[in-house]
Amino acid sequence: MDFVLQKSVLNGAVQIPGSKSHTIRAVAIAALADGTSHVQSPLDSADAHAARRVYRQFGACIDELEDEWRVQGVGGNPATPADILDVRNSGTTMRMALGSAALMPGGGLAVLTGDDQVRRRPCGPLAEALNALGATVESTLGKGNPPFVVRGRIRGGEATIEAVTSQYVSSLLLNAPLAEGDTVLHVPLLNEKPYVVMTLDWLARQGVRVEYDTDLSEFRIPGGQRYQPVNRPIPADFSSATFFLAAGALPGNRVNCLGLDMTDTQGDKAVVDYLRAMNASVEIDGDAVRVEGGALRGCEIDMNATPDALPMMAALACFAEGTTRLVNVPQARLKETDRIHVMRVELEKMGGRVTELPDGMIIEKSSLHGADVEGHGDHRVIMALSIAATQAEGSTTVHGADAVDVTYPGFGDALRKLGGRVKSEV
Numbered sequence: 343m344d345f346v347l348q349k350s351v352l353n354g355a356v357q358i359p360g361s362k363s364h365t366i367r368a369v370a371i372a373a374l375a376d377g378t379s380h381v382q383s384p385l386d387s388a389d390a391h392a393a394r395r396v397y398r399q400f401g402a403c404i405d406e407l408e409d410e411w412r413v414q415g416v417g418g419n420p421a422t423p424a425d426i427l428d429v430r431n432s433g434t435t436m437r438m439a440l441g442s443a444a445l446m447p448g449g450g451l452a453v454l455t456g457d458d459q460v461r462r463r464p465c466g467p468l469a470e471a472l473n474a475l476g477a478t479v480e481s482t483l484g485k486g487n488p489p490f491v492v493r494g495r496i497r498g499g500e501a502t503i504e505a506v507t508s509q510y511v512s513s514l515l516l517n518a519p520l521a522e523g524d525t526v527l528h529v530p531l532l533n534e535k536p537y538v539v540m541t542l543d544w545l546a547r548q549g550v551r552v553e554y555d556t557d558l559s560e561f562r563i564p565g566g567q568r569y570q571p572v573n574r575p576i577p578a579d580f581s582s583a584t585f586f587l588a589a590g591a592l593p594g595n596r597v598n599c600l601g602l603d604m605t606d607t608q609g610d611k612a613v614v615d616y617l618r619a620m621n622a623s624v625e626i627d628g629d630a631v632r633v634e635g636g637a638l639r640g641c642e643i644d645m646n647a648t649p650d651a652l653p654m655m656a657a658l659a660c661f662a663e664g665t666t667r668l669v670n671v672p673q674a675r676l677k678e679t680d681r682i683h684v685m686r687v688e689l690e691k692m693g694g695r696v697t698e699l700p701d702g703m704i705i706e707k708s709s710l711h712g713a714d715v716e717g718h719g720d721h722r723v724i725m726a727l728s729i730a731a732t733q734a735e736g737s738t739t740v741h742g743a744d745a746v747d748v749t750y751p752g753f754g755d756a757l758r759k760l761g762g763r764v765k766s767e768v
Contacts, residue, residue: 343744347731348763355598356756358583360385360576362749366393370438372413373402375569379413382575388747392432399423418520422450429456437509441517444477446494455489468510474501498523498565508534512541519550519567527561533673536609580610581650582750585725588658590633591622598632609647640664645671653726656685659705672701678720688715712736721748
């Protein structure tokens with residue numbers, strides 16, 4: 343499916359769907375917990391479905407009710423899967439499930455794989471840490487990427503990991519408390535710290551203890567713990583909201599994003615500060631964040647904590663006076679695509695003036711025009727290019743737009759509701 347877009351004025355309100363990051367953590371914890379959990383208002387998307395499917399294969403019973411998933415957990419003892427665990431396009435599920443597979447009782451093994459994009463995404467440091475804790479985790483191709491063969495069970499111990507992605511640390515924090523022995527985890531490098539803070543908040547809410555240094559460089563995880571059942575609603579997703587918050591900042595637009603909790607642990611709520619730094623008008627009223635377009639100005643933004651926001655911020659920067667620098671985010675090259683390179687290539691097709699940095703991008707104010715652009719199978723690239731297209735002269739076709747189903751199946755409908763002139767073509 344492709345999106346075909348024309349220049350549009352966007353005005354109105356949009357209800358933001360549930361957080362992918364929260365939903366996958368909720369599924370993993372509920373599946374590993376004792377008793378019955380109630381995951382309320384989960385994200386209904388391909389990535390969330392991948393997590394649900396994988397943890398069912400670990401033995402959890404997951405019933406889909408109206409606006410709730412009811413989960414009967416395995417009490418810290420995942421079953422040996424009867425078939426290959428295929429996470430499809432969900433890198434988060436791959437990392438979390440890799441740790442959970444290392445909790446299987448001795449004798450069983452699990453094979454984890456995914457689609458082409460996931461098989462290119464590195465997991466080697468996580469596999470090495472799990473091996474140091476007593477599991478046997480092997481990359482079938484010997485390159486540190488999926489597919490993996492896993493034999494449990496981690497015992498605890500000591501491991502050091504350089505976390506170019508925070509998901510390595512989150513996987514260890516979610517699963518190590520269920521090992522028999524204590525774990526000490528040394529983390530000399532940690533990108534995307536807010537996602538680890540999110541994981542720690544989930545652990546604390548579910549009765550699991552972890553001690554850690556204030557800079558998140560060392561974690562001390564007592565073993566032999568149990569998860570309490572989950573019973574909470576999933577917060578709205580700031581990563582998905584980023585596209586409509588930024589859309590509101592474009593000239594002539596006014597967008598109200600509903601359901602957002604500014605006290606939540608999600609790192610991408612920092613996008614509100616980024617927009618203010620670029621001179622957008624932002625008002626917060628309860629769970630509503632309203633952004634109104636104006637004379638945007640370029641600035642420098644450290645995006646280490648918010649790599650998922652890079653595609654949209656790069657597109658937005660094309661409309662800001664002067665120069666915008668998006669820096670300190672090398673891990674953006676390790677997502678579904680190399681987002682730094684891909685966004686430069688696709689924005690240049692539309693007339694964008696963009697320079698790649700090893701760890702970011704430099705964007706000059708540009709006059710964007712319609713073009714044929716590729717989504718590269720990356721939901722965030724597709725949504726960023728689509729928002730940019732609503733300000734471009736002429737018609738823009740974003741190819742492969744069905745990949746938005748990974749996190750935001752309703753994106754096209756929400757854009758149309760705001761006045762976006764977008765058609766879906768097969």
